[in-house]
Amino acid sequence: MGCTGLAMAYELALHLRGRAGERQVKEAKVGMQINGGGVIGVETAVSGAHIFRKVE
Numbered sequence: 001m002g003c004t005g006l007a008m009a010y011e012l013a014l015h016l017r018g019r020a021g022e023r024q025v026k027e028a029k030v031g032m033q034i035n036g037g038g039v040i041g042v043e044t045a046v047s048g049a050h051i052f053r054k055v056e
Contacts (some may be wrong), residue, residue: 002035004037005033008035009033009050016053027043029053030053032051035048036048
């Protein structure tokens with residue numbers, strides 16, 4: 001996961017913790033991140049999907 005993927009994970013964590021300020025999604029409990037990068041021929045070289053859940 002590159003810089004963009006890390007930024008997306010950080011943003012999700014902010015929302016789940018209720019610390020995203022003006023961007024806050026009300027009552028966020030679950031978030032999903034999908035990220036891909038690199039190219040092999042005409043296909044994406046790497047893809048990843050992560051699901052984040054608020055633990056109370």
